[in-house]
Amino acid sequence: MASRLPIQTDFSLRHLNTFGIDAKAHAYVRVDNAQTLVAVNADAELSQLQRLILGGGSNIVLTGDFAGLVLHLCNRGIELVDEDENSRFVRAAAGENWHGFVQWTLERGFGGLENLSLIPGSVGASPIQNIGAYGVEIKERLHSLTAFDFETCEILTLSNADCNFAYRDSIFKHELRDRAVILSVTFALPKHWQPSIRYADVAQELAAQGIDTPTARQVSEAVIAIRTRKLPDPAQIGNAGSFFKNPVVSGEERDALLARFPQMVSFVQPDGSYKLAAGWLIDQCGWKGKALGAAGVYEKQALVLVNRGNAKGQDIVALAEAIREDVRQRFGVLLEAEPIFV
Ligand SMILES: Cc1cc2nc3c(=O)[nH]c(=O)nc-3n(C[C@H](O)[C@H](O)[C@H](O)COP(=O)(O)OP(=O)(O)OC[C@H]3O[C@@H](n4cnc5c(N)ncnc54)[C@H](O)[C@@H]3O)c2cc1C
Numbered sequence: 001m002a003s004r005l006p007i008q009t010d011f012s013l014r015h016l017n018t019f020g021i022d023a024k025a026h027a028y029v030r031v032d033n034a035q036t037l038v039a040v041n042a043d044a045e046l047s048q049l050q051r052l053i054l055g056g057g058s059n060i061v062l063t064g065d066f067a068g069l070v071l072h073l074c075n076r077g078i079e080l081v082d083e084d085e086n087s088r089f090v091r092a093a094a095g096e097n098w099h100g101f102v103q104w105t106l107e108r109g110f111g112g113l114e115n116l117s118l119i120p121g122s123v124g125a126s127p128i129q130n131i132g133a134y135g136v137e138i139k140e141r142l143h144s145l146t147a148f149d150f151e152t153c154e155i156l157t158l159s160n161a162d163c164n165f166a167y168r169d170s171i172f173k174h175e176l177r178d179r180a181v182i183l184s185v186t187f188a189l190p191k192h193w194q195p196s197i198r199y200a201d202v203a204q205e206l207a208a209q210g211i212d213t214p215t216a217r218q219v220s221e222a223v224i225a226i227r228t229r230k231l232p233d234p235a236q237i238g239n240a241g242s243f244f245k246n247p248v249v250s251g252e253e254r255d256a257l258l259a260r261f262p263q264m265v266s267f268v269q270p271d272g273s274y275k276l277a278a279g280w281l282i283d284q285c286g287w288k289g290k291a292l293g294a295a296g297v298y299e300k301q302a303l304v305l306v307n308r309g310n311a312k313g314q315d316i317v318a319l320a321e322a323i324r325e326d327v328r329q330r331f332g333v334l335l336e337a338e339p340i341f342v
Contacts, residue, residue, distance in 0.1 A: 004039075005029055005036065005039050005040065005043070005046070006029065006030070007027050007028070007029050007046070007069075008027070008028045008029070009026065009027055009028075010024050010025075010026070011024060011025045011027070011028035011070065012024055013025055013028075013054075013057070013062060013066070013070065016054060016057045016070075016072065017057035017058075017060055017062055018056070018057055018058040018120060018234035018238060018239060018240055019057075019060075019061060019062070019234075019238040019239060019240055019307050019311070019313075019316065020234075020238035020307050021061070021062045021238070021307065021311065021312065021313050021316070022310070022312075023062035023063075023064060023065050023066060023313060024065045024066070025052070025065070025066045025068070025069070025070040026049070026065070026066065026067050026068060026069070027046070027049060027068070027069040027070065028069070028070040028072065029069065029070070029071060029072065030072050030074045031071050031072060031073050031074060031075065031095075031181070032074050032075050032095075033075055034148050034155060034183055036071075037071070037148040037150070037181055038148075038153065040069070040071070041150060041153050046069055049067075049068040049069040050066075050067065050068030050069070050178075051068055051069055051070075051071055051150070051178050052066055052068060052069070052070045052071070052178075052342055053071050053073065053178065053181050054070050054071065054072045054073065055073050055094070055095070055121050055122030055124050055125035056097070056098075056120055056121035056122045056125065057121075058120035058121040058125075058234065058240060058241065059121060059125065059128075059129065059240055059241070059338065059339045059340060060240070060339055060340050060341075060342050061240065061313050061316050061317065061337075061339050061340070061341050061342065062313045062342050063313035063314060063317055063341055063342060064312075064313055064314070066342060071181060073094045073095040073122060073124045073181070073182075074095040075093040075094055075095040075183065075184075076093050076095055076096055077091075077092070077093040077096070077184075078090065078091070078092045078093070078096060078101060078104050079091050079092075080108075081186065083191075085191070086190065086191055086192065087143075087188040087189060087190060087191060088110055088188075088189045088191060089143055089186055089187070089188055089189075090105060090110065090186065090187050090189060091184050091185070091186040091187075092104075092123040092184065092185055092186075092187070093123065093124075093183070093184050094122060094123055094124025094125075094181075094182050094183050094184060094185070095122060095123075095124065096122065096123040096124075097121075097122060097123075098116075098119055098120070098121050098122060098123055098125075098126055098131075099117060099118050099119065099120070101113075101123050102114065102116060102117050102220070103117075103220075105187075105189060106216055106217050106220055109216075110189045110216075111189065111190065111193035111195075111215075111216030111219075112141050112187070112189035112190050112193060112216070113136075113141060113187065113189070114195075114216040114217070114219040114220035114223065115133055115134040115135060115136035115196055115199075115202070115219065115223055116131060116132070116133055116134075116136060116138070116223075117220040117223045117224050117227075118223065118224050118227045118228070119131055119133060119241075120234060120241070123184075123185050124181075124182040124183070124184075124185065125182075126138050126142075126185060127142060127145060127163055127165075127170055127172060127182060127185060128170060128172045128173065128182075129168045129169065129170065129173065129338065130163075130165045130166065130167070130168060130169060130170050132167075132168070133223070133227075134196075134199045134201065134202050134223055134226075135196050135197075135198045135199045135202075136196050137165070137167075138165075139160065139163070139165035141187045141188060141189065142160050142163070142165075142185060142186075142187055142188075143159075143160060143186045143187060143188040144157055144158060144159050144160065144185075144186050145157070145158050145163070145182055145183075145184060145185040145186065146158075146182070146183045146184045147176070147180040147181055147182045147183060148180065148181045148183055149176075149179060149180050150178075150179050150180070150181070151179055155183070156180065158171075167245070167248070167275075168245050168338060173340075193216060195213075195214050195216070195219050196219075197214070197219065201226050202219065202222050202223060202226065205222040205225055205226055206218065206219070206222050209222070230300060230301055231301065231304065232298055232300075232304060232306060237298075237306050237307070237308075238306060238307030238311070239298065239304050239305065239306045239307065240305070240338075240339045241304065241338070242278070242279075242303045242304060242338055243303060243304060243305040243320060243337060243338060243339065244278040244282070244303060244320075244323075244324075244335040244336065244337060244338060245278065245335070245336045245337075245338050246275045246276060246277060246278045247275070247276050247278060247281075247333050247334065247335060247336070248269065248273050248274065248275050248276075249273065249274055249276060249333065250273055250274075251272055251273065251274065253274075254266050254274040254276070257276075257331060257332075257333075261284070261331075264276070264280065265277040265280045276333065278303055278327075278335055279301060279302045279303035280302075281327045281330075281331055281333060281335070282297070282302040282303060282323055282326075282327060282335075283302040284330065284331075285323070285326040285327055285330055287302055287323055287326070288301075288302040291308055291319075292315065292318055292319040292322060293311070293315045293318070293319075294307065294308050294309055294310055294311035294312070294315050295307065295308065295311045295315040295316045295318070295319040296308045296319070297319070297323070305319060305320060313341075317341070320337060323335070
């Protein structure tokens with residue numbers, strides 16, 4: 001490759017995806033600043049390659065070798081950039097580790113992101129699927145972001161509203177997919193902070209510790225304790241967190257299902273629709289703890305698919321398909337995968 005950029009070819013992605021899938025990229029480059037992206041765009045050969053924008057690799061399934069160019073976001077920096085009466089505005093570079101960033105805010109006494117503690121991955125990927133956990137989504141805290149647009153070769157600034165956030169969704173999964181590389185995200189953290197402990201798990205964890213007016217740090221610690229108990233650590237066992245989104249159905253569909261399955265778990269949404277617990281549906285089909293080849297279903301949480309050792313992307317895909325089909329046949333509900341298939 002003629003480029004002056006430090007491009008690596010036939011590059012193993014095994015340690016750059018939390019499933020631990022051993023796939024190779026035709027070409028790979030670290031992105032430490034926007035100049036690298038400008039240079040890629042200006043290069044006749046590189047600019048023609050298919051792109052994979054990569055953060056921590058915790059929400060992707062590598063289904064095979066990738067024939068294009070991996071742009072690995074590694075830029076760093078966190079800064080308090082502004083404040084007003086209600087908020088502190090903190091900007092973080094896309095390549096910062098998400099949990100490290102949350103800890104940075106808590107160390108300075110800035111509440112607001114504590115419910116999202118211990119989510120793997122990078123700051124730059126947090127808007128892609130509007131990450132959420134324990135009753136809080138990033139859309140409640142994101143102020144704006146900057147991104148390099150491969151189509152115009154310009155740096156865009158997007159407001160919260162521009163991002164079209166929805167449940168595990170944003171503009172970056174649609175119009176701007178593989179086109180906009182998020183470079184930094186600015187969060188508005190509330191000065192008049194209140195804990196968000198609507199979630200029973202968090203409330204119970206705090207109650208068990210005898211805490212009734214928690215600090216942001218204490219909420220973070222409770223979330224970390226719950227997550228550590230429930231979810232497999234990707235460093236020990238390869239996984240991408242929840243593999244399926246919780247399906248949303250109409251009130252009528254939910255009532256019909258409830259008549260057949262009185263134990264079914266569902267949560268009413270502001271628009272009157274219902275969110276079903278995908279983990280419960282999968283569990284009812286008997287998948288918890290089961291495996292198909294080297295790909296398996298985590299024994300403590302049916303929503304998490306795991307690499308039991310040397311699984312290939314296709315093993316994960318086959319297992320996911322088998323689960324989807326069983327849930328469709330039994331409940332008539334279609335599960336949608338949360339990670340991005342590459
Ligand atoms: C154990 C575990 C628990 C998890 N728990 C949760 C949870 O509670 N809630 C939740 O929402 N998610 C959860 N996840 C999923 C995952 O951590 C998040 O989706 C995270 O934001 C992915 O970040 P990443 O940097 O690893 O993204 P990657 O996997 O590298 O990329 C994911 C997608 O984002 C795109 N992308 C990445 N960086 C950029 C960028 N800078 N600009 C543009 N596009 C980009 C990629 O192209 C890809 O399409 C969990 C995952 C694991 C393994």
